Amino acid sequence: MxxxxxxxxxxxxxxxxxxxxxxxxxxxxxxxxxxxxxxxxxxxxxxxxxxxxxxxxxxxxxxxxxxxxxxxxxxxxxxxxxxxxxxxxxxxxxxxxxxxxxxxxxxxxxxxxxxxxxxxxxxxxxVRSIRVYHVDFTARKERDYCGEHDSTRVGTYGPQGEFSWSGFSAKSVPTYVMSRVRGCPEGGRVRAVGVEWRDYVGNVGSELVRY
Structure with a gap:
């Protein structure tokens, strides 16, 4: 349409x-x-x-x-x-x-x-196909452990279009939002918001904003 x-x-x-x-x-x-x-x-x-x-x-x-x-x-x-x-x-x-x-x-x-x-x-x-991935992920390799902080969340739409946030793992977000984490990264922080959707006939689209 x-x-x-x-x-x-x-x-x-x-x-x-x-x-x-x-x-x-x-x-x-x-x-x-x-x-x-x-x-x-x-x-x-x-x-x-x-x-x-x-x-x-x-x-x-x-x-x-x-x-x-x-x-x-x-x-x-x-x-x-x-x-x-x-x-x-x-x-x-x-x-x-x-x-x-x-x-x-x-x-x-x-x-x-x-x-x-x-x-x-x-x-x-x-409408319900829309997903919003708000990623805030930090990993730092310490002397004898991998220190991680993850406050990622995902936003979804309910049956009547109501929107809500819930906790999510940065390691599970789609790769267009954040690359897969393997082992313990040397450091750094990923902050980004990705949104994806399907149109009325099922075509997939997405956008990413880094900050």
């Missing part, structure tokens, strides 16, 4: 959750463009830049904050909309007076820290 529905939804990026006037929240753009494999367009370039900015220390944030994208803003109560329809409605502001504004819905969803509709189906597996 491309990013055909993303045109015009982003007018800028940065720390603001909302795009400029007349635009949808940038997390809707991130959701669309991630699903489509980050197609080449100004809108998706801005979304990708924000996606990476969020994992650039400090602090390290969830790269996709789906709770800031009102997926259910205009979904009819009597039917479950299609995947494409849900993404479209997430990207475009509602024009109906009877439907709460995206800003109002987004404010409620942000408090819940998860998507405002059921995204547990396999069509949203691309």
């Amino acid at each position: 491309g990013c055909l529905l993303a045109a015009g939804i982003v007018t800028g990026s940065g720390k603001d959750a909302e795009a400029g006037p007349g635009g949808a929240p940038i997390d809707c753009a991130i959701l669309l463009c991630l699903a489509g494999g980050w197609p080449s367009s100004p809108e998706c370039s801005a979304a990708h830049a924000e996606f990476i900015r969020r994992i650039t220390p400090w602090p390290v944030e969830p790269p996709l904050q789906i709770w800031r994208c009102p997926l259910g803003a205009s979904a009819p109560a009597q039917e479950r909309p299609s995947f494409r329809s849900r993404l479209f409605r997430a990207a475009m502001r509602s024009s109906g007076d009877a439907v709460p504004s995206p800003e109002e819905i987004a404010a409620r969803v942000i408090q819940a820290n998860q998507a405002d509709i059921d995204i547990s189906g396999q069509e949203f597996n691309f």
